[in-house]
Amino acid sequence: MTIYIIGAGAIGKALAVCLTRNGKDVQLIRGSVDDGSSYSEKITLKLKSGQELTADVRFNSLCNFSDLNGLVVLTNKSFGNKELAKKLKSKAINSPIVILQNGLGIEKPFIENNFREVYRCVLFATSQNISKSEVSYKPVAESPIGVVRQNNTVLETIVKEIDTPGFRFVAEKQIDRIIWKKAIANCVFNSICPLLEVDNGIFHRNTEVFSLARRIIKECVLISKKKGIDLGAKEVEDQVISISKMSDGQFISTLQDIRNKRETEIDTLNFEVFRIAKEMNLEALVQETKLLGELVKIKSELNR
Numbered sequence: 345m346t347i348y349i350i351g352a353g354a355i356g357k358a359l360a361v362c363l364t365r366n367g368k369d370v371q372l373i374r375g376s377v378d379d380g381s382s383y384s385e386k387i388t389l390k391l392k393s394g395q396e397l398t399a400d401v402r403f404n405s406l407c408n409f410s411d412l413n414g415l416v417v418l419t420n421k422s423f424g425n426k427e428l429a430k431k432l433k434s435k436a437i438n439s440p441i442v443i444l445q446n447g448l449g450i451e452k453p454f455i456e457n458n459f460r461e462v463y464r465c466v467l468f469a470t471s472q473n474i475s476k477s478e479v480s481y482k483p484v485a486e487s488p489i490g491v492v493r494q495n496n497t498v499l500e501t502i503v504k505e506i507d508t509p510g511f512r513f514v515a516e517k518q519i520d521r522i523i524w525k526k527a528i529a530n531c532v533f534n535s536i537c538p539l540l541e542v543d544n545g546i547f548h549r550n551t552e553v554f555s556l557a558r559r560i561i562k563e564c565v566l567i568s569k570k571k572g573i574d575l576g577a578k579e580v581e582d583q584v585i586s587i588s589k590m591s592d593g594q595f596i597s598t599l600q601d602i603r604n605k606r607e608t609e610i611d612t613l614n615f616e617v618f619r620i621a622k623e624m625n626l627e628a629l630v631q632e633t634k635l636l637g638e639l640v641k642i643k644s645e646l647n648r
Contacts, residue, residue: 347370347371347414348409348415349363350417350418350420351374351418352373357401359419359506362389362510363506363511372402372403373404374404378405380408381405382405384402385400389510390480397510406431410435418442421445421601421609422450423607425450425451425453437457437459440502441461441462442463442464442502446526446530446612447527447616450612454492459493465513466519466522466526468483468485468487468526469483470482473600482591483511487514488515488522489515490515491519520573521574524575527564527616528617531560532561532584533584534608534613535598535636536560538608539643543591543595544594544596545589545591547585557581558577561577563633564580566630567621567626570626598640602643602644615641
């Protein structure tokens with residue numbers, strides 16, 4: 345089975361290296377550039393342990409394929425999903441789609457366009473481009489994959505196809521709960537860190553910053569419970585601290601996007617929580633979450 349990774353950012357490169365080293369047939373397709381180019385490039389992953397993983401990765405353009413007959417893994421920015429779903433409808437409507445993106449509701453465009461098999465993955469790995477061919481990569485834990493919509497292919501088969509020693513995946517039946525838990529943590533990291541321009545380790549180092557994080561977590565957990573997701577604030581707080589300790593010195597993707605004058609994914613995080621709250625007439629409960637999202641958006645637009 346050919347694995348098409350759409351999105352040639354740091355996570356896409358890391359996954360492509362691990363899969364290629366494991367003998368998989370991989371095509372890394374750039375999500376934002378579709379110029380018809382195709383080439384191979386040696387990519388090196390630098391792990392915190394000092395170990396390096398290197399592979400010759402094949403880069404390609406979506407327009408070069410009339411049919412993506414295999415497994416399609418999305419590591420592109422989630423704000424591009426609406427347009428991407430339209431493009432893939434004629435190329436991969438019958439292929440399994442695995443979404444490796446953070447956020448809430450990001451699978452909607454693929455459901456609305458009637459893709460037969462859609463899976464969500466909650467990513468537990470951090471990565472950052474050092475140069476064009478070097479990526480700082482740190483796996484934190486196994487990344488769970490669960491079913492959003494399934495036709496023929498079983499979940500375990502999908503997991504087996506992309507699970508490697510360097511980039512681990514595991515099947516998860518209750519993926520919605522994990523999606524919400526990680527999304528709330530991302531509402532914290534992707535708003536506070538860019539606004540303060542600090543690395544992810546700030547929350548275990550600074551009690552005042554963590555106090556702000558706890559307020560955001562409390563707001564978001566209230567909305568998750570109203571949606572039937574049984575989460576406790578304490579377990580999300582523990583996750584934030586755990587991620588913070590393991591990613592000292594790593595800069596969150598939203599801060600990297602702002603610095604590189606790119607669009608951010610804040611709409612699928614803080615603003616999506618606010619949108620869901622508003623649907624239930626509970627928007628008054630998430631005002632700080634919304635405010636931080638607005639500040640990130642303004643900062644991003646001013647920098648661009």
